[in-house]
Amino acid sequence: MTPGGEMVRVRDVRVRRVYEQASPGDGQRFLVDRLWPRGLARSAAHLDEWVKAVAPSDDLRRWYGHDPARFAEFRRRYVKELGEPDRARALTHLNEAAREGTITLLTATKDAAHSEAEVLAELVRAGATTDGAQGLADLPGDPACWLKRVCPSCGSIAGEDPPTTCPGCRAEIPAQ
Secondary structure (H helix, E strand, C coil), X not given: CCCCCCCCCCCCEEEEECCCCCCHHHCEEEECXXXXXXXXXXXXXXXXXXXXXXXXXXXXXXXXXXXXXXXXHHHHHXXXXXXXXXXHHHHHHHHHHHHHCCXXXXXXXXXXXXXXXXXXXXXXXXXXXXXXXXXXXXXXXXXXXXXXXXXXXXXXXXXXXXXXXXXXXXXXXXXX
């Protein structure tokens, strides 16, 4: 509940590979990659929107190289980039869509749990924006405090506390 007594609706933000078959439960589908997925026809993607502006910079994407060992630093740098005006507007757009209902963030990355889509999903679930009172720097706690939310199977961060299931691989997260 909010301080005013209203019920807070948990945001249903999903992450999937764009190559997977669309599901009726996906809600609005947003591609969040900067580059169009190789070998995929636009008609086969079943997108509601391609939100290129929210993608990491080419320099950051190349530096990261989808190396899971660099994911924590990638996340830190990417969150900083999300403070840039175009990316901030795109993040706000995703937040507005999530307030309306289920959204699915799509990426071509093989390891979606270690992608910009997963970082965005975490931020949108928390309602993080870069404009106004709930800025990215205002997210509760430090990522180290979220250790109990980390999935031991794939490393995704659960959006609920205490966590029950992983938002990435759907594995059960044991209580700590």
